[in-house]
Amino acid sequence: MWNSRKVGILGGGQLGRMLVESCNRLNIQANVLDAENSPAKQISFHDGHVTGSFKEREAVRQLAKSCDVMTAEIEHVDTYALEEVASEVQVEPSWQAIRTIQNKFNQKEHLRQYGIPMADHRELVKNTSEELAEIGQQLGYPLMLKSKTMAYDGRGNFRVNSKEDIPEALEALKDRPLYAEKWAYFKMELAVMVIKTKDEVLSYPTVETVQEDSICKLVYAPARNVSNKINEQAQALARKAVAAFEGKGAFGVEMFLLEDDSLMLCEIASRIHNSGHYTIEGCALSQFDSHIRAILDLPIPAKSLEIRQPSIMLNIIGGSAPDTHLKAAEAALSIPNAAIHLYSKGAAKPGRKMGHITVTAATMHEAETMIQPLIDVVDNIRA
C-alpha cells in the first residue's frame, strides 16, 4: 500500500513532532530515534521508536532495522552511521548531502561550484589572532566569525567589529573549526522552502524572516514589499542551490536581499525549517506534509504549495522564567485566527524555542494588526 512504508526520523524535537503529525494524518508509521518521551514520541504510540541519540552509531543502526525510509529533523547527525546503513535502508536526503551541509564551510565550497552567490569567506586553519587579523585585512570589518559545524540559532557566530575584537571572538569560539565571512549589508532576510522529489525541485513562495539575537523571531509569508520579480528570483536561486545536492525532501534556504536588490545565499538546512512553519496554516500542504510525500514518492501538486492567505509566524522563545512561554500562548488564545503550537519540551530555558503561533488573514495588514499584541507580549517576557 502507498502508506505502508515506515519512516524513521533521526531526532524527536519540535520538527520531528510536526513530521509525526503529518504522518499520523496519513496513517504512516513514524519511528523516532531520540530520548524517551521526546516531543515527537509523545504524540505517537507504538513500539517502533528507538531510545538513544542520532549521534550514536548503534542507535542509528537500530532505527535503520525498524524502517523503510530514514530521514532527519536535524543536520547534526552521525553521517558515517547513515553511510553504513544506506545499503539496507533508503536515506533521504542522502548522507552525502547531510554531511556536506552540516559543515557550513564545506556547504559553501560545494555551492560555489554551482555559481551560487554568497558572502566572500575564508577558512581559518590555525585559529590564531595573526591568521584572523590577516583575513580581516582581506575581508574588511565588521566580519562574521563562524563555527563550521554544530551551528544553530546563531550559537557559533561572533561579530568581529574591528581588529580589537579578535581575541574575544577567538575565545568565544575556541576549540571549534572556524571560517570568517564578509559582512552582508542586507536590507531584508528572505527564505524559501524547497521540496526535492524523485524528479522535480519545487518551491514554496519567498518569505521574509526577522532574526533577533540571531534567532528567528518572525516570518512574514509572503515577504512584504518584495516585487514578484525578486520573489521569483529568490525561489529560483533556492531551487538551484538545493539541486546541487542528492536526495529527496525539504530543504530550508536562507538568503540576504542586499541594498541593490541582489540576492546572496546565507545558508541551507537539509531539513524542514523554522521559516516554513507558516505552511501548516498558510498552504494546502505543509512543509512537513510535503517532506513526507517527497521521501515516499507520493504526489505533490505544485498548486498545494501556494500561499492561501497571508500568514505571520511568531516564535515563542524561552524567557526569564520557566513558564513565560505559556503566558505568550495564553495571550494567543484570544487572538482571532491565531493557531498555537506548543512543543511540549518541558521547562523552558532562555533562548530555547518552546512553540510558535501563526496568524492568517485576508490581507497582510490585517494579520499584522492581529499579531501585534502577541509581539508585545513576547517582547515583554524576553530574558
Ligand code: ATP
Ligand atoms: P540557524 O539557526 O539559521 O541555523 P546559524 O547559527 O547557522 O543559524 P547563520 O544562519 O549563519 O547562523 O546566521 C544567523 C544570522 O546571523 C543570520 O540570519 C543573519 O541575521 C546574521 N548573519 C549571518 N551571516 C552574516 C553575514 N555574513 N553578514 C551579516 N549578518 C550575518
Ligand code: MG
Ligand atoms: Mg544554520
Ligand code: MG
Ligand atoms: Mg541560519
